[in-house]
Amino acid sequence: MSAPRAVVIGIGNPYRRDDGIGPALIAALRPSCPAGVTLAVSDGEPSHLLELWDQAPLAVVADAVLCEPPAPGRLHRSSALPGRPAAAGSTHGLGVPDAIRLAQALDRGPRQLVVLAVEAADLGTGPGLSPAVAASLPRLVRAVLDEVQRVRPDPRRR
């Protein structure tokens, strides 16, 4: 059995409306997950993320973001690593950008990291995505599949 070529991590809380886009992505990918792709849902806790993407050829991280001015449902792609500490905004003390920086410091990051961020409209309490974010899900799924299809298994990996 070949080593996983990619891990796709959906970050978020399905009980905080559009923050559930990450878990919704993983649910949408599960029935037809490409071979060699590991799917995972995470709340963004750093040690869990480090575990999930440690040395993976590719990690695709999907999360919700708030932007100003807002355009709910708009998809942003970034492969740039954060250059400075993010402002505290996580209830867990450290956020996803901190996890990425920590992984770099410990050499426990993926070889390639792609962050796909969907602009949220509503991060209030309760389940269910807003119409704009729900409508973006098929585009997000296609974007993830495009990313993982570019990466081949690494023969050096167990």
Place this chain on the structure above:
Amino acid sequence: MTHRSRQLQVSALARVEGEGALRVVVEDGQVRDVQLRIYEPPRFFEAFLRGRQYTEATDITSRICGICPVAYQSSAWQAMEDACGVSVGGQIAALRRLLYCGEWISSHALHIYLLHAPDFLGYPDVVAMARDHRAAVERGLRLKKAGNAILETVGGRAIHPVSTRLGGFYRAPAAASLTALAEQLWPALDDALATVAWVSGFEFPELELDHDLLALREPGCYAIERGQVASASGLEFPARELGQHVTEHQVPHSTALQATLDGRCYLTGPLARYTISSGQLSPAAREAAAAAGLGPACRNPFRSIVVRAVEVVYAVSEALRIIAGYDPPDPSFAEVPPVAGTGHGVSEAPRGLLYHRYRLDPAGRIESAVIVPPTSQNQAAIEADLREVVAAGLDLADDELTARCERAIRNYDPCISCAAHFLDLRIERR
């Protein structure tokens, strides 16, 4: 204004669980006011539990916190079983304690390594610390993983366990899965001992708190998931009498209630637990504590990081002890038929004592719910501590004093989400 007037604002105080703010007012060189403001919107858990079934409280209240869901589950099922006159013992009780050990290990490892240690070593955060102390941070991550492994094996997943239920577990883990878990925990015991040695070498400012301390006590073991409530001042009472001693009251600056013990400010958490039950630690944890320079009591909040490390040693050794004696319970849960009445539950969340009280109708519907989390209880003590930190540091520049206040707050590992999220810090000098 004739007074010197200066205002300082830090946009976010990181490395605490949740969102809140600190406001300090200094007037004519005197500390006039210190307010730990918890402005996270009230979450109304106690209100929306009303009318729900008694079987639902464990799952609903576990959602209060992603760091200590087992604590919420434990206090909830204990209260419900108390109301219904059911006592759960044997292997089910042992599994519950094992699950709780996992939460202690995971939560403490997170706080020690990722949130608290950078304060002692002079780094702004764990990322900067990791560049110079890579092996230590790796050790912390391994410990957290070991705690999570317990939670996943026993609870079904690391956050908001799903295999737990009133009366026990939907499914008890197979003996083989716990044997495999033990293989992971033996190296974790070495990591835990190394953690105590590491943090004991930090420099600790001299500070002795004189607040009363409140924690659970249980004969023959270091209390975690149950016990009698005991204070350093000599009080001891069962959970059902907690309401007679602990009074919650509202303060205008916070959405969390504050609590007093017989009218006095008090503290729960690692320092309280250690001071009340250090004699009940496992031999490995006791030896580690002694080697780290801890006596039978500890009242220095800066040393709370050492106490947490000792508690990780205890939790790992206790988990190994439980696994060694494990025999899968069958059935995996006790039947808990509903009984009208009031039940009380109390357990030691990683951050301190967590009390639940429920009143049930004959059909098992919840008529009232009271939840007293540790951070609410500790809020007044944190404010009192901050008052002293500010008073002692008035000659410091604002940024230095701010850093010292942030550090003082992190000594208590407050979980603001539990109590009512980031911390905005403002010092007003008038």
